[in-house]
Amino acid sequence: MNMNTSARARTAPTRPNLTAYAFLAPVAILVVLFFIIPALLVIYISMTDLATANFTSDVGQMTFIGLKNYETLFSDPYARKIFFNTVFYVLVTLSLFNVGGALVVALLTAHINRRAGFFFRALWLLPRLMTSTVYILMWERMVADPPYGILNQLFGVAGYGTVAFNTNHIWTFVILVNGIIGISFGMIIFTSAIESISKDIMNASLVDGSTAMQRIRYVILPLMRWPLLFVLSYQTLSLLTSYEEILLFTNGGPGVYQTEVWALTAFHRALSNYFGNAQWGYGSAFAVVLVIVGIVLAILYLRIFRFRELVSEPKIENL
């Protein structure tokens, strides 16, 4: 009897593991095929001088140049500016919109009439539902130079002079364009997290006489650490690697790399050059730096939010 029990104890853990691996396998294969292998290829290409003038898709024919592209990148007179553009863009968009704005919208719409809350959340989803090109065209018309810009026409009617929104206030609009799309993701996650907080806890706080602000500060926010970690890390990485709207809206201009972000530089260098001869190898070096920064930030977030504690079994299970 004892022997049987001990034999079962030895073999039991492997079975669920195998089952778990079997379930994980399809996703793991996809990750290896469409992330790990491409990432390794990009890392290799970043150590070659691949450009239009010697373009080949045969990895064996590419000329290996070691870390030369990274040397060029780190001594590029504009790399520093592009890096700080990216930091500024990510921090401001994240704090005002993708996390901060999303949290405010979720909290506000959760504290008003349910139907009204649903209506306002649906409104915030509209920009996300629109295709990027149409969305950007609308913004372009909005801030266009006189006589075309809607804002400038309104300014004209109101008796103000014209404003060069496109050139003098471009960062404001780049952040607005990206932020207004970015709110919806966090808003949905935060709203569902708020809605799923046990009514008992909320009622208990009401019985204790808490104000709305106290409930948010001492009840809701502490219970939202997990969704906050998820939205913050996901949106940071998403903003770091996103350039689609900036490409369509300003293409990094109008001044010297004025709104150029790191991911857009990687695209410009590797895939899109006005005068031809795209630098695939050099562009890949920019992309690799972005991957490294993303991994470092992800690890930092997991540590700051104590990820292990968040995914550990509830203490009540250990009693």
Added chain:
Amino acid sequence: MVKVFRLLLVVGLMLSGIATAAQEEVTITARCQANIAGGEGWRCDNFAAVEEQVEQELGINLTLNIIQDSKGWADYKTEFVLAAEAGEAPDIILSGHEDIGAWAAAGLIIPLDDLIAQHEEFADVVPNLWVSQTYDGKIWGIPQDAEARPIFYSKLLLSDLGWSDEEIASLPERVRTGEFTFEDMLATAEQAVAEGVVEPGKGYYHRWGNGFDWLPYYLGNGGEIMTEDGQLVFDRDAALAAYELIGSFVKRGVTPETMIGTESSAIYAEFAPAENVLFYQGGTWQWADWARNYVADLGGNDFLLENVGLMLFPAMNDGVPLSLTHPLSYMISSGSEHPDVAMALLAAVTTPEANNRHAIDSFHLGILTTQVESEAYAANPVLSGAHYMLDYTRFAPNTPFYSAWSNAYWAGIQAAHTGTPAEEAVELAVTQLQNELGDQIVIR
């Protein structure tokens, strides 16, 4: 007798059927970038117009696939490179001549010297244009169109400034002879602002973004991009003069601070009516756009002819007026199975008749010597009047490194335009060039 005739007829038809069936089936794909609304559709449509002629000449059954749109140049070029690598490149690709350097080096296109020798049509091409099609001692492209990138001026505003009709009419010639210089032009723009003929900042409009149009400032100040033996160079003195000049536009009050980044449509809307902006640096093809889309209600082309003129880029430090041309080139991809047929098509569209369709519809300059004498071309006063500019034209070089050179030069321009001292702008450009090109560039 009737039976015999019928028999002969049947046999004849069968033989002709066999002969037709024996004709080689050839498919040629041509890819063009064209603003069709701006009259540029003939870039590829001309192939359809000469399809039957080529079929008869070569005795083949030709199937043409024409792909033509106005996709942005950067995406268009990447598309060709990737298609070529995938073995799916079009037989004929139209692109800027500056791509010849990189595409020839990568083996994506074929040299055309031998094929050119087989077609007498090419002897009619303006000789100067072959310079732009040459790389490494061989010819890799056939000029499709050319243009002048002149300075346009408002006759109305010059008249308001007190210029006589004779003075206005003689301006292009005075520029050509070097009598009226770039400095004179800026002084005139300053005067127009000072006397209230134009608002501040509307004396001289230049290019709004990156492009070839910035080269005259460097070339006109004695700059050289590539030596005759193919060495890429950057002249500090020429760049300094160019950046000082570009930086002075805003300081002198003739150009708005926000010029770089302004939309082209907003610039056209201001310049084309000839009442707001005195001088504008543009390209001849824009005339067609203005006539159709900006001043159609004022009289279109007739209004422009009466109120707008064009002249060479007036002489700067080196004392020689200039213009810039960025010829587009037909190239044959190395993956083409029928380069001889592709070349026959190119020869058939390199005629005054075919090229006039494109030139006149889109206001591009002709590429053939006899084209100037053709009735249709001569009847267009803008094109025939500007054709002389091809004698003063300069080109960007064909080298794989031009994009790196140009990006560095452009970054310096933006810096100078926004108030960075010209010396610092030069250092920025030099640092970037040395960083990216290393031994490939000589800084002088």
